[in-house]
Amino acid sequence: MTTFDPCNQPGLRAYLDAKQDMLSQLDKVSKSELVSLDQLLNRILADDLLSPIDVPSFANSAMDGYALRAEDVQEGTALTLIGTSLAGQPFNGRVGTGECVRIMTGAALPLGADTVVMQENCRSEHNFISPQGTITEGQNVRQPAEDLTQGERVFTAGTRINARVLAVLSSLGLEQLYVRRPLTVALLSTGDELKTPGELLGPGDIYDSNRIGIRAMLQRLGVTVLDYGIIKDDPALIRQALVKAASEADAIVTSGGVSVGDADYIKQVLDEVGRIGFWKLAIKPGKPFAFGQINDCPFFGLPGNPVSAAVTFHLLVRPALAKLAGEPLPAPVTLQATALMPLKKTPGRMDFQRGCVSTQADGSLGVVAAGAQSSGVFSAMAQANCLLHLEQDRGNVAEGEHVTLELIDGLYW
Ligand SMILES: Nc1nc2c(c(=O)[nH]1)N[C@H]1C(S)=C(S)[C@@H](COP(=O)(O)OP(=O)(O)OC[C@H]3O[C@@H](n4cnc5c(N)ncnc54)[C@H](O)[C@@H]3O)O[C@H]1N2
Numbered sequence: 001m002t003t004f005d006p007c008n009q010p011g012l013r014a015y016l017d018a019k020q021d022m023l024s025q026l027d028k029v030s031k032s033e034l035v036s037l038d039q040l041l042n043r044i045l046a047d048d049l050l051s052p053i054d055v056p057s058f059a060n061s062a063m064d065g066y067a068l069r070a071e072d073v074q075e076g077t078a079l080t081l082i083g084t085s086l087a088g089q090p091f092n093g094r095v096g097t098g099e100c101v102r103i104m105t106g107a108a109l110p111l112g113a114d115t116v117v118m119q120e121n122c123r124s125e126h127n128f129i130s131p132q133g134t135i136t137e138g139q140n141v142r143q144p145a146e147d148l149t150q151g152e153r154v155f156t157a158g159t160r161i162n163a164r165v166l167a168v169l170s171s172l173g174l175e176q177l178y179v180r181r182p183l184t185v186a187l188l189s190t191g192d193e194l195k196t197p198g199e200l201l202g203p204g205d206i207y208d209s210n211r212i213g214i215r216a217m218l219q220r221l222g223v224t225v226l227d228y229g230i231i232k233d234d235p236a237l238i239r240q241a242l243v244k245a246a247s248e249a250d251a252i253v254t255s256g257g258v259s260v261g262d263a264d265y266i267k268q269v270l271d272e273v274g275r276i277g278f279w280k281l282a283i284k285p286g287k288p289f290a291f292g293q294i295n296d297c298p299f300f301g302l303p304g305n306p307v308s309a310a311v312t313f314h315l316l317v318r319p320a321l322a323k324l325a326g327e328p329l330p331a332p333v334t335l336q337a338t339a340l341m342p343l344k345k346t347p348g349r350m351d352f353q354r355g356c357v358s359t360q361a362d363g364s365l366g367v368v369a370a371g372a373q374s375s376g377v378f379s380a381m382a383q384a385n386c387l388l389h390l391e392q393d394r395g396n397v398a399e400g401e402h403v404t405l406e407l408i409d410g411l412y413w
């Protein structure tokens with residue numbers, strides 16, 4: 001038997017369909033600018049990056065040992081040691097027949113040598129080195145351009161520069177690059193009940209946590225945030241703020257006031273000063289999410305319930321901002337896990353429940369609900385490490401059933 005859920009009205013727009021529709025209405029807006037290496041972290045590459053050099057640019061040793069000519073080595077060979085090649089201090093001579101050079105990891109392979117034998121596999125007596133065991137020509141040598149060839153595409157336009165990408169850019173000797181200008185996003189909370197942390201709460205008041213949480217997510221994404229603060233539930237004030245925001249920002253994100261209550265003015269004002277793209281989706285949490293445009297400025301109305309605001313930001317605003325920033329965003333990587341407890345689910349909306357996934361003794365993944373699933377209970381969400389994707393039409397999940405989930409990227413949210 002399915003329970004009746006008043007929030008599951010027919011005609012709600014399916015998530016993927018709405019997301020696709022929204023993305024198709026958005027274009028890359030951010031221009032590019034030249035930025036120095038020390039400021040590149042978390043920026044987005046404006047162009048494909050072609051390697052300016054071969055990496056490595058010279059043949060070098062992968063081991064500490066001896067550089068030699070493989071053809072010289074037979075059973076019992078003793079090679080004459082003629083010098084040393086250190087990283088940054090190459091041996092300037094040439095390795096001739098019956099000779100070898102002491103070499104360290106990263107040091108240039110001397111002319112004439114083609115192979116390195118690690119020192120553990122060599123016997124050393126006076127000035128003579130006897131390699132032991134089988135030797136293959138070229139062993140322990142890192143060949144020029146083995147990693148990257150000059151002119152080869154290393155990263156595509158739209159790549160976000162994380163610590164690993166930054167290290168590669170440095171290894172190519174780049175000191176500045178064209179990246180996309182950060183997006184500017186106007187952010188505001190609506191609600192007469194909201195107070196900023198530090199203020200005294202009156203009767204019926206709560207602290208504005210959405211603006212702080214969403215602002216942090218935007219900052220993690222490298223967005224410049226125009227914080228418009230808290231706007232009272234007054235259509236004139238909301239109208240004024242949205243029109244100003246549309247003239248100042250690349251996108252607008254609001255929280256609260258998108259449902260059907262007597263003080264929910266967002267949709268009405270959006271309709272007056274811009275246009276509504278869609279409103280109300282078949283998702284839980286986040287049903288009243290609104291998307292639209294005000295004078296070509298994309299508008300995202302997050303529901304006021306804190307879990308709904310964070311989840312819809314991730315499901316819809318994050319991909320939209322990526323599109324505006326020219327950052328191709330792959331579909332989220334999903335995993336399958338076994339539900340270790342029954343999960344309540346009503347058919348009608350795709351449910352993004354908050355979970356805690358862990359590796360079980362047998363190596364498989366198991367998931368439990370991360371506490372209460374009410375969209376007002378944010379503390380449970382903060383404990384979660386994954387978002388379950390429970391299909392729109394499915395009902396309750398029994399213990400032992402498989403579910404799909406997406407890991408929560410703790411760095412960004
Ligand atoms: N009759 C109906 N009522 C509701 C429906 C519905 O379909 N029919 N949908 C419910 C759903 S689902 C959601 S989600 C909420 C969303 O409502 P709003 O976007 O209008 O949000 P508010 O009413 O302004 O606030 C909801 C809730 O969240 C608290 N809140 C608001 N802003 C913040 C903030 N910045 N920080 C922390 N908490 C915030 C607010 O005090 C309310 O408790 O509507 C349901 N109602």
Ligand code: MOO
Pocket residue numbers: 007283284285286287288303305307308375376
């Ligand atoms: O969509 Mo609401 O977010 O279910 O509470």
